[in-house]
Amino acid sequence: MTLPDQTLPPNLKAIRILMAEDNDMDVFLVRAAFEQGRLAVHLDVTENGVDALAFLRGEGRYAGAERPDLVMLDINMPRMDGLSTLKAIRADPALRTLPxxxxxxxxxxxxxxxxxxxxxxxxxxxxxxxxxxxxxxRTFEQFWFSVVRLPRPERAE
Structure with a gap:
């Protein structure tokens, strides 16, 4: 089955992804791939785990940031690596249900x-x-946003 361009699954108003990645070329490639995809994806980017956690918690310069539907983490980042960030997300009751x-x-x-x-x-x-x-x-996009059912943010908080 082929989905028409920019179709969103019924359980999502908009697809929001937070990507914690310090490599500008990888960010560029992910953004370009999503732009050529079938779904409308809003990609927020932080360069390290400290900023990713601040974004997810709406702290400091990220006050008012919308909660993403999914988080993508690189392992090797400055200040706080991806594994430490993952542990912090899973330890936080307000964040632990985020994919x-x-x-x-x-x-x-x-x-x-x-x-x-x-x-x-x-x-x-x-x-x-x-x-x-x-x-x-593109396979990631298809699986996570056309096949998988994600929790609604208002229930996850």
Missing amino acids: VVMLTTSDAESDVLRSYENFANAYIVKPISMDSFFSVV
Whole structure:
């Protein structure tokens, strides 16, 4: 079944993703892939886990930020890495129901294991080629926003 362009699943008013990523090229590629996708995606970006948590909690310069439907975390970031950020999200009752996907260059079995031990919802290794990267993001979009039912933000808080 092919979805028409910019169709949103019935349980979402808008798709919002928070991406914690310090690599500008990876942010550019993810944003470009979503722009070419079938769904309208609003991508907020922070460069580290400290800022990601502030965004999710609506603190400081992120006061009033809308809660995302899903969080994407890179493992290797400055100030606070993705695994520490994941642990903090899962420890916070107001955030723990947020789906979290690890999107990283690390293919290390120890990182995969630690991510799932800390309740990541998925672990994706960033492909090297641009075509493969776009394909992975499009598959991600299809699965998370056309197949999976996400919790409504008002229930999750």
